[in-house]
Amino acid sequence: MPLMRIDVIKGHDETYLKKMLDVAYEVQLDTFHTPKGDRYQILTQHEPVEMQILDTGLGIERTKDVVFFNLVTRPRTTKDKQAFYQKLADRLHGELGIRKEDFIVSLVPNNDDDWSFGNGEAQFLTGKL
Template sequence: MPLVRIDLETGRTDDEIRLLADVVQECMTDVFAAPDRDRYQVVTEHPPGRIILEDTGLGLERTSQQVVVQVFQQGRDTAQKQALYAALAERLEARCGLRPEDLVVSVAEVGRDDWSFGMGRAQFLTGEL
């Protein structure tokens, strides 16, 4: 059950944002094997200048189209994470026109006890999931 946060600068249309979120979800199902209807995404738009992404000495030139994708998940190995980075860069460029230089992805590992899907219960621990 990945929880995905997508941060971007204001200026895209609703359709552009939905397509971007859909492509990210496709990567969750194809690369991370997330089950159908296991879609947890939060898309946040920020005014210009509120996302600051320097290049960490890599020589990357970013534009106002930059996007940050944060994935909170459990149980994926290094190979799956690397496959996710590649799939997101490739598919977002092909389908959304997002330059790979404008994409920053972070994957964080969380435990089974770090989730509640509602009702004040930890469903992974109670056996509901």
């Protein structure tokens, strides 16, 4: 059950943004083996000054097409995480032309007791999910 937050700089059309969301969801299904319909995505567009995504000493130059993915998710294996990073970068590059250098991912693991999907219940703990 990942919660995917995606931050981009304003200027992309709706078709581009929808494709980005669809690709990210498909890669999530494939690599994290989440159930179909388990889709929680929030995309936020920012003014250029609101996203300062600099190099961390890797020699990576960013462009206005930088995309920052932050996923809050149940624990995943290192193998699945690496597959997610690679497949998402490959598909976003191949299908939307996003440079792999402009693609950043951060995964934040959490546990079953960290989720409530409504009604004040922890559905993973009650067995409803």
